[in-house]
Amino acid sequence: MAEVLMQRTPAALHEPEGNFLTENPGLKNWLFTVDHKRIGLMYFWTIMTMFFVGGVLALVLRTELLTPKTTIVSAEVYNQLFTLHGVIMTFLVLVPVIPATLGNFVLPMMLGAKDVAFPRLNLLSYYLYVFGALLAVGAIIGGGLDTGWTFYTPYSSTISGGVSIMTMGAFVLGFSSILTGVNFIATIHKLRAPGLSWYNMPLFIWGMYATAVIQVLATPVIGITMVLLLMERLFQVGIFDASLGGDPVLFQHFFWFYSHPVVYIMILPGMACISEVIPTFSHKPIFGYKAIAWSSVGIAVVSFFVWGHHMFVSGQSEFAGAIFSFLTFVVAIPSGVKVFNWLATMYRGSISLGAPMLYAISFLLLFGIGGLTGLFLGTVAVDVHLHDTYFIVAHFHYVMMGGTLIAFFAGLHYWWPKMYGRMYNELWAAIGCLFVFLGFNGTFIPQFLLGSRGMPRRYYNYLDQFQFLHVASTIGSYLLGVGLVIMAVTLIVPLFRKRYDAPNNPWGAASLEWTVSSPPPTHNFHHVPVVTHGPYDFKAARRLEQMESHS
């Protein structure tokens, strides 16, 4: 039977052979599936729902900030909205968005495996995510929470409201994230196809590996932090309570020991997507493969030693501040290595400007700005001026949205044909990208200016002189919203039109997931693939494809 299936030629693509979308239909089969592709899609739609909610909240916040005084919501509601926006976007969107969706979907296929190492844990991770999301959102809707997403003590340990439920939600979400990390590390170590050595792996895998290491090492610390905060609230254990001899700043250390590495949990997968898109669309092997691979690992390691740069003004010693400042500069080096290698890959390449590449180029520009402004903030003296201003807000939005999410969109446009077997309209995808790019810059460039002029973050009212820039930022955010809607429509419409059917390998890429049909069969590969060429050896991949279609 396997022999017959192996002889299937690409020309026979659209014969009614089953794929993971159509085989075993029915809600129950989806909800209890252990197929990594289905779990990836379930994650995708759930996370996108949360992203929609978080995005609408952002638009409400921006609308409120149109005028210096009350515009549409009260100050109390405003505080809860920005907390909810922050919690949803960091814990529910940015952390899982690439590993749990694109990672889950393509990682086993890139390795030539049938599934991740622990498929049931993978499903458990999804349900933990859903449960954690319900707790987190329920905490705010039910009890109210206005601590911001950082939950700093002593405020968070003394106010009433939804903090306790929220900390449980963060704990559960951490568990979900750890399970993904454990799964990916074991899968990468043990389920690589014959011939797929470490240096033959697509760089996406290297990025996922580095991400998974951080997930496994950093997340337990936020877990125990949340447990201690809960204990503080329930039993007054006093560990974070200065009046009992404890220390509220210890909470900040704990929190940032997780939450700084976590920004690399967010950005490394983004870089991983970019490392796939750029060589494919430049039709040129990646420049500096090993440098990019090891810089991921370098970022993962150094990311654990920079948390103090969030606490320059928290009463940390000046000596510690200087050390953390230095280490912050060090962590910028591997990111720079990646960026220059991507540029060198594009140099003299034959670049085609498909939607994934447009997003990838946007990423390079936006992440460049986000990364460089990070160096401003990593400098102690400058940070004292800019700390807790809109400059910070603009900086981390450039890294998180301009970096992670734009890279996610690049990856999403790149693998969408593989996920659903449908192509999208390139023109509308480009228009969507243009709106997103312009809208994003329109939103956050004014915020850099606001911050450098002293506008503090999280303020409800502001001085009249800031209004022009606030209005500009709000208009930018509306443009960004329009861009995202265009993108969503562009991606979703083809799902209902059969004439947009995608070929196996629409971009001419060379990694294993493109050798199977779009959408892939339920068990990915009908026979164990043997890897004979590198992940960016596009010529060899094309030769193999031609040989297969002639045989």
Next chain:
Amino acid sequence: MSDIAIPAGGQAHAHASPHSRHLQHHFHNSAQQFEASKIGMWLFLVTEILLFSGLFLAYFMLQTRHPQAFIEAHHHLDRSLGVLNTLVLLVSSFTMVMAVQSAALNRIKATLIYLYATFGLGGVFLFVKYIEYSHKFHDGLLLGNLFSYKGANVPGEYLFFSMYFVMTGIHGIHIIVGMGVIAYLIWRTHQRVFSSAYYTPIDLTGLYWHLVDLIWIFLFPLLYLVS
């Protein structure tokens, strides 16, 4: 018994290795599956270590701030009960090793006996902990508003008991979880699921149990032997 080849749902497998009935479809052979499971377990143990390392860090920070208070407060703990519990856990680690070893040698009856022994020793540990806790309750050395002990004369003693209850409490939860898993293993061993060809769950539970013991080995001097 373990080599019964079952065609997994009529799926076409190009590779012709014999299929154990415990082999999941996405692995090529049992060895690969076992190694993957082992990596997964070790990674989980790493997360456990980091979870407790947060507690250790908090302990060290508070202890550095209130060294005298921690010395005063630790006299309220019963050192001999601490020693007893340390011995109980050390012996339970031994019985756990023997359970794994017996399974590897296909001595299923011995495996069962050692699993029962490990479970029982976990129970003894919890019972001793119960005696210690009830003693503290009696003295009013509780958390929050329930802390009614009047003898504390060095500020910060309260924090010692905070750390004591949080650390031993979270450790105790791990013992309970471990006992639950061992109870499951006992049930499955009765059903003749495990043999020398497949005993991965016993092996991995053993790793977990040793880690929980190891954490106690650190907790014991930190809490009972302060100087």
